[in-house]
Amino acid sequence: MTTSNPLRDPRDRRLPRIPDPCALVVFGVTGDLARKKLIPAVYDLGNRGLLPPGFVLLGFARRDWGDGDFEQLAKTAAKEHSRTEFRDDVWRRIADSVRFVPGSFDDDNAFDQLDSTLVELESSHGIAGNAAFYLSIPPAAFPQVLKQLDRTRMAANEERGGWRRVVVEKPFGHDLASSRDLNQLVDSVFTPNDVFRIDHYLGKETVQNLLALRFANTLFEPVWNSNYVDSVQITMAEDVGIEGRAAFYDSAGAARDVLQNHLLQLLALTAMEEPVSFDSESLRIEKRKVLRAISIPENKAAFTVRGQYEQGWLAGERVRGYLDEEGIPPQSRTESYAAVRLGVETRRWAGVPFYLRTGKRLPRRVTEIAVVFKRAPHLPFAKTDTAELGHNQLVVRVQPDEGITLRFGSKVPGSAMEVREVSMDFLYGASFTESSPEAYERLLLDVLVGDRTLFPDHNEVEASWQVIDPLEEFWATTTPERYRAGEWGPRAADDMLALEGRTWRRP
Amino acid sequence: MTTTLWDTNGGDIMKALSAERRAGGAVASGLAVTFVTIVDEKNIGEAERAATVAAQAHPCRLLMVIRRQIETTDRLDAEVQVGGRLGPIEAVVMRMYGRLTLHAESVVLPLLAPDAPVVTWWHGVPPDRIATDPLGVLADRRVTDCALAPDPKAALHTRAEDFAPGDTDLAWTRATPWRSLLASAFDATSAGARSAGVAAEEGNPTAALLAGWLTARLGVPTEVAVSSGPGITEVEVALVEDDEECTLRVSRPDGRVATLSRTGHPDRELPLLRRDLGDLLAEELRRLEVDEVYGEALAQSTGIADLGDRSPKRNHIWRDPTVAQVAG
Numbered sequence: 001m002t003t004s005n006p007l008r009d010p011r012d013r014r015l016p017r018i019p020d021p022c023a024l025v026v027f028g029v030t031g032d033l034a035r036k037k038l039i040p041a042v043y044d045l046g047n048r049g050l051l052p053p054g055f056v057l058l059g060f061a062r063r064d065w066g067d068g069d070f071e072q073l074a075k076t077a078a079k080e081h082s083r084t085e086f087r088d089d090v091w092r093r094i095a096d097s098v099r100f101v102p103g104s105f106d107d108d109n110a111f112d113q114l115d116s117t118l119v120e121l122e123s124s125h126g127i128a129g130n131a132a133f134y135l136s137i138p139p140a141a142f143p144q145v146l147k148q149l150d151r152t153r154m155a156a157n158e159e160r161g162g163w164r165r166v167v168v169e170k171p172f173g174h175d176l177a178s179s180r181d182l183n184q185l186v187d188s189v190f191t192p193n194d195v196f197r198i199d200h201y202l203g204k205e206t207v208q209n210l211l212a213l214r215f216a217n218t219l220f221e222p223v224w225n226s227n228y229v230d231s232v233q234i235t236m237a238e239d240v241g242i243e244g245r246a247a248f249y250d251s252a253g254a255a256r257d258v259l260q261n262h263l264l265q266l267l268a269l270t271a272m273e274e275p276v277s278f279d280s281e282s283l284r285i286e287k288r289k290v291l292r293a294i295s296i297p298e299n300k301a302a303f304t305v306r307g308q309y310e311q312g313w314l315a316g317e318r319v320r321g322y323l324d325e326e327g328i329p330p331q332s333r334t335e336s337y338a339a340v341r342l343g344v345e346t347r348r349w350a351g352v353p354f355y356l357r358t359g360k361r362l363p364r365r366v367t368e369i370a371v372v373f374k375r376a377p378h379l380p381f382a383k384t385d386t387a388e389l390g391h392n393q394l395v396v397r398v399q400p401d402e403g404i405t406l407r408f409g410s411k412v413p414g415s416a417m418e419v420r421e422v423s424m425d426f427l428y429g430a431s432f433t434e435s436s437p438e439a440y441e442r443l444l445l446d447v448l449v450g451d452r453t454l455f456p457d458h459n460e461v462e463a464s465w466q467v468i469d470p471l472e473e474f475w476a477t478t479t480p481e482r483y484r485a486g487e488w489g490p491r492a493a494d495d496m497l498a499l500e501g502r503t504w505r506r507p
Numbered sequence: 508m509t510t511t512l513w514d515t516n517g518g519d520i521m522k523a524l525s526a527e528r529r530a531g532g533a534v535a536s537g538l539a540v541t542f543v544t545i546v547d548e549k550n551i552g553e554a555e556r557a558a559t560v561a562a563q564a565h566p567c568r569l570l571m572v573i574r575r576q577i578e579t580t581d582r583l584d585a586e587v588q589v590g591g592r593l594g595p596i597e598a599v600v601m602r603m604y605g606r607l608t609l610h611a612e613s614v615v616l617p618l619l620a621p622d623a624p625v626v627t628w629w630h631g632v633p634p635d636r637i638a639t640d641p642l643g644v645l646a647d648r649r650v651t652d653c654a655l656a657p658d659p660k661a662a663l664h665t666r667a668e669d670f671a672p673g674d675t676d677l678a679w680t681r682a683t684p685w686r687s688l689l690a691s692a693f694d695a696t697s698a699g700a701r702s703a704g705v706a707a708e709e710g711n712p713t714a715a716l717l718a719g720w721l722t723a724r725l726g727v728p729t730e731v732a733v734s735s736g737p738g739i740t741e742v743e744v745a746l747v748e749d750d751e752e753c754t755l756r757v758s759r760p761d762g763r764v765a766t767l768s769r770t771g772h773p774d775r776e777l778p779l780l781r782r783d784l785g786d787l788l789a790e791e792l793r794r795l796e797v798d799e800v801y802g803e804a805l806a807q808s809t810g811i812a813d814l815g816d817r818s819p820k821r822n823h824i825w826r827d828p829t830v831a832q833v834a835g
Binding site: 004007009011012013014016018020049052054087090096124125126128 | 687695725767796800
């Protein structure tokens with residue numbers, strides 16, 4: 001549609017991408033995600049002038065509410081959590097287009113009403129049949145809502161004279177079989193191209209910058225292979241505990257919650273070959289190739305580690321252990337920490353271990369990708385001169401302090417030759433500060449514009465489960481190691497790297 | 508955080524700047540751009556505030572040049588700041604007196620961040636020919652503001668005559684929200700345009716550029732009518748859709764909220780705020796490549812053709828105002 005617009009010109013870089021007139025329908029609008037991320041993101045988009053002239057935010061939840069009550073909730077949410085300054089002027093325009101439909105997911109009438117509301121909005125707000133359905137609900141409720149959307153034909157593009165899209169949050173199933181079922185269901189209700197699976201890590205500026213770093217520069221790609229790279233460490237650490245998600249978390253664990261999606265996606269972006277172009281299809285093809293080439297350790301007892309935190313001290317406060325958390329059964333064997341050594345069986349990466357780890361109640365919240373290079377094959381210095389010199393490293397800091405660090409050896413000033421490691425920092429905040437939008441803001445805009453580049457498709461999700469399933473199978477009979485809250489995971493994880501003469505980087 | 512240098516020279520400024528940088532630790536590293544600002548003493552507060560806002564989005568090295576009277580002893584005063592009241596930037600505010608005002612580049616050149624692009628902004632009336640100001644010649648991108656000229660329309664014409672790719676004007680930046688809104692309104696229609704009109708305050712250069720852009724893109728004549736403002740108050744495009752005539756109108760009488768109306772569709776209200784100077788500068792610093800679309804709009808609104816074919820490089824032309832005064 002945009003190609004025929006005479007006012008749009010690819011050279012005109014000032015004009016932002018603005019979606020077609022549309023409705024954003026949020027299921028589970030009273031939940032944490034909707035209040036803390038989605039609604040603020042909608043406000044931020046509005047404030048930046050990125051919402052189309054015809055835009056409706058439609059909430060659906062089991063509350064006895066009118067439009068006004070929902071507007072009040074949305075306003076509070078936007079005020080508290082929006083990234084940009086809250087302006088009443090902007091909110092009033094959005095408030096005009098806030099609607100609420102009360103009902104539960106098994107209530108046929110409520111969905112019929114939702115459908116008729118959307119039809120009404122077509123003429124009153126000019127949304128032309130375009131709608132995105134955001135399922136911000138527990139995975140158990142997915143099938144019910146999808147079936148309702150199917151029954152009312154709300155998901156059918158052609159019949160509605162516009163696009164109909166669906167946004168799904170992780171977890172995408174809990175193993176390969178269940179994710180296949182879910183994918184089949186959602187892909188059949190909507191068409192596969194209209195399904196947007198959100199992995200909010202991919203909306204982060206640094207993750208996209210990883211692609212720019214690798215493929216827009218000549219400097220890094222020549223050494224981005226097993227000739228120069230010793231190992232890769234991908235870490236996602238959280239300082240928080242399970243924070244009221246006990247029921248879900250205890251049934252999933254760290255591997256399903258984080259490893260399966262965020263860490264494997266980061267691995268794929270780090271290890272993939274150059275895509276032929278930057279469109280979503282080419283990118284997905286390359287990511288899929290990497291995910292399929294992942295090899296799982298033969299010796300799972302040595303090269304996979306699970307952990308569970310015990311009580312300890314974190315940031316100056318005493319915190320309770322995993323088993324003492326509210327809602328966790330005292331004999332639970334679910335892991336709150338997982339580390340694994342994976343391989344990528346391609347010519348580029350053969351023999352390079354990829355160490356992935358994630359955990360809760362670790363000393364600080366940090367996500368990073370560290371590419372550790374081999375040591376120089378020959379050092380013309382005396383051994384004592386380079387005693388302090390480790391491996392060169394390139395670290396992509398995903399959060400916080402988004403940026404890139406390069407660690408290399410440098411001479412210590414003085415008359416003796418002594419080489420020590422120094423860091424060279426590129427801080428996103430320092431070169432381009434506030435222009436970085438929130439991940440959800442970016443991804444929501446992508447959904448409404450219809451850009452699928454940053455969304456994994458069902459093939460990637462299934463390939464990821466193929467990595468996780470054998471691990472879960474092995475872990476089913478084991479008990480997680482213990483680690484104190486506030487330390488960097490169980491000792492077994494250190495032993496795992498020590499087996500191959502390596503150590504974890506302290507992020 | 509701040510070092511003030513009286514009756515100084517470029518070398519001492521360099522030393523003060525690197526001392527401030529070291530003392531500030533990692534306050535300002537990873538500079539993406541050097542931002543040269545040429546401003547009059549009376550506008551310095553406004554320029555500083557705007558630069559601070561822009562620096563939030565684009566940390567830069569800000570070199571602010573204030574040219575004082577030429578008929579006095581040569582002298583340079585400077586204030587060096589790193590991460591102080593001006594936000595996360597390195598700033599050097601320089602006041603130049605006497606013949607030094609004609610050789611400002613001798614102080615500025617060594618202060619440019621290595622290999623980073625240079626943006627020069629005149630907050631005030633820019634020279635008729637940018638080539639006569641060495642601070643404009645050394646810049647990769649030059650930002651003027653016709654709205655500040657005594658006769659904005661004449662200023663726009665001057666800009667077109669003097670144009671080189673890489674020039675841009677804040678009058679054009681002010682048009683972006685309007686253009687964005689109109690473009691998204693056009694996303695939803697396949698109708699062809701018959702004519703267009705813009706209503707704005709008398710002599711509003713943004714209206715002239717917006718009209719030029721509409722004419723260039725839609726290929727139809729665009730009238731500019733006078734209204735009581737503030738700024739641009741209305742844009743109307745007459746359309747033909749399936750042999751039926753209809754109109755697309757965006758009106759903003761209060762400078763805050765726009766109403767988008769289209770024949771056969773309900774009216775929509777949208778925020779369309781007039782942005783402050785800092786936001787405009789932040790937009791200018793976001794993209795540093797040549798703005799070809801601006802060149803086309805400027806050409807269309809002034810009737811001076813083929814602006815985009817000119818060389819982006821200017822050669823400095825020496826002009827001594829004291830000699831010109833004697834001759835004049």
